Amino acid sequence: xxxxxxxxxxxxxxxxxxNHQAYFVGGCVRDLLLNxxxxxxxxxxxxxxxxxxEIFPKVIPVGIEHGTVIVRYEKESYEVTTFRxxxxxxxxxxxxxxxxxxKIDKDLERRDFTINAxxxxxxxxxxxxxxxxxxxxxxxxxxxxxxxxxxTEDPLRIIxxxxxxxxxxxxxxxxxxxxxxxxRHEIKSLxxxxxxxxxxKLFAGTYITxxxxxxxxxxxxxxxxxxxxxxxxxxxxxxxxxxxxxxxEVITLLHLLKPExxxxxxxxxxxxxxxxxxxxxxxxxxxKHYTVNGxxxxxxxxxxxxxxxxxxxxxxxxxxxxxxxxxxxxxxNKLEIYQKSDLAINGxxxxxxxxxxxxxxWLNHVINQIEQEVVTGxxxxxxxxIKDWVxxxxxxxx
Ligand code: ATP
Ligand code: MG
Numbered sequence: 001x002x003x004x005x006x007x008x009x010x011x012x013x014x015x016x017x018x019n020h021q022a023y024f025v026g027g028c029v030r031d032l033l034l035n036x037x038x039x040x041x042x043x044x045x046x047x048x049x050x051x052x053x054e055i056f057p058k059v060i061p062v063g064i065e066h067g068t069v070i071v072r073y074e075k076e077s078y079e080v081t082t083f084r085x086x087x088x089x090x091x092x093x094x095x096x097x098x099x100x101x102x103k104i105d106k107d108l109e110r111r112d113f114t115i116n117a118x119x120x121x122x123x124x125x126x127x128x129x130x131x132x133x134x135x136x137x138x139x140x141x142x143x144x145x146x147x148x149x150x151x152t153e154d155p156l157r158i159i160x161x162x163x164x165x166x167x168x169x170x171x172x173x174x175x176x177x178x179x180x181x182x183x184r185h186e187i188k189s190l191x192x193x194x195x196x197x198x199x200x201k202l203f204a205g206t207y208i209t210x211x212x213x214x215x216x217x218x219x220x221x222x223x224x225x226x227x228x229x230x231x232x233x234x235x236x237x238x239x240x241x242x243x244x245x246x247x248x249e250v251i252t253l254l255h256l257l258k259p260e261x262x263x264x265x266x267x268x269x270x271x272x273x274x275x276x277x278x279x280x281x282x283x284x285x286x287x288k289h290y291t292v293n294g295x296x297x298x299x300x301x302x303x304x305x306x307x308x309x310x311x312x313x314x315x316x317x318x319x320x321x322x323x324x325x326x327x328x329x330x331x332x333n334k335l336e337i338y339q340k341s342d343l344a345i346n347g348x349x350x351x352x353x354x355x356x357x358x359x360x361x362w363l364n365h366v367i368n369q370i371e372q373e374v375v376t377g378x379x380x381x382x383x384x385x386i387k388d389w390v391x392x393x394x395x396x397x398x
Contacts, residue, residue: 020047023119083107147179155186159198166211187223192271225269248279
């Protein structure tokens with residue numbers, strides 16, 4: 001067993017010791033069979049959330065009413081969910097009622113796809129009620145039960161089907177495809193954040209071109225903000241498309257492919273976080289700078305290091321030229337300064353140089369010029385050298 005499973009074993013053992021059933025369940029079992037790096041370990045149990053809280057010292061009650069708690073064990077977090085059946089989904093978000101049960105079969109029945117409806121206990125016994133193992137082998141995504149009903153219950157499962165095709169490279173079963181076509185318009189009723197969350201994973205998938213192909217063929221764009229107003233966007237995605245690691249990268253790419261749609265528009269319509277918005281603005285600025293000047297000191301200076309990799313990915317998709325992470329880091333290491341406050345001169349020094357002047361916009365203006373000269377390597381970051389430079393290049397009066 002992979003390390004993550006071994007680390008989680010004591011949690012299941014502890015539940016069993018208290019005479020309750022415990023299983024690894026969902027994505028982690030699927031990824032184990034696929035020999036794929038796994039996200040997180042989810043555990044299903046017959047014990048009630050309250051009982052789990054009693055028998056483990058560190059439990060975070062994240063969703064008690066749905067039967068989910070997080071057990072902290074040896075610095076790791078495990079989502080432990082009580083076996084349950086779901087009631088109606090009248091708000092298309094959460095089941096109206098959940099009913100805790102003491103056997104796992106009905107719990108597996110509520111899960112979206114056969115490949116996600118597997119459970120395994122400590123002894124390696126696999127519970128596979130819907131042919132999930134076989135579908136993994138055949139690389140097929142297929143709903144558990146009647147697809148039309150399952151997608152109507154929660155239309156997010158449609159987006160999830162596309163997301164799994166992009167992550168795993170699997171084919172969507174023809175019947176499931178037909179059911180998607182019957183329900184796809186219901187995507188409009190979903191909370192945008194849920195869609196954005198799945199799309200972020202879709203665009204990060206190893207088999208992104210497979211995922212995009214499904215989005216195109218199933219005309220999912222018709223039911224999504226922005227894509228529905230600009231139906232050509234999805235076709236503009238180049239065949240050189242590669243996985244993108246964040247939604248900030250995604251909307252930067254989509255904006256570059258369709259400049260009429262601004263980053264702000266994407267952010268608003270897709271309810272993105274401020275973090276995503278900031279990332280996209282950083283990436284866009286860097287990309288534009290790159291197309292004019294190439295990779296230079298100023299680009300690296302302005303771009304936050306956490307976005308270097310995303311910038312490299314965008315260039316890789318959009319340009320014939322390429323940029324490597326090593327190049328970026330090499331330039332970063334040679335920068336004279338990393339921020340304005342690293343300059344060897346400040347506002348006070350400048351006022352001293354021009355005692356006859358009042359404070360005003362000219363000050364910022366000179367500092368920006370000095371910053372530019374220092375970053376581009378034309379001026380040494382040394383107080384006297386900068387002072388000399390300022391004397392020879394006296395700032396314009398406001
Ligand atoms: P990842 O590796 O990305 O975490 P995952 O399969 O674990 O993939 P999650 O979104 O973490 O996916 O969900 C965990 C499990 O819960 C799924 O494997 C599936 O069994 C079930 N599940 C999640 N969302 C739904 C849904 N909308 N409808 C039905 N079952 C769902
Ligand atoms: Mg998961």
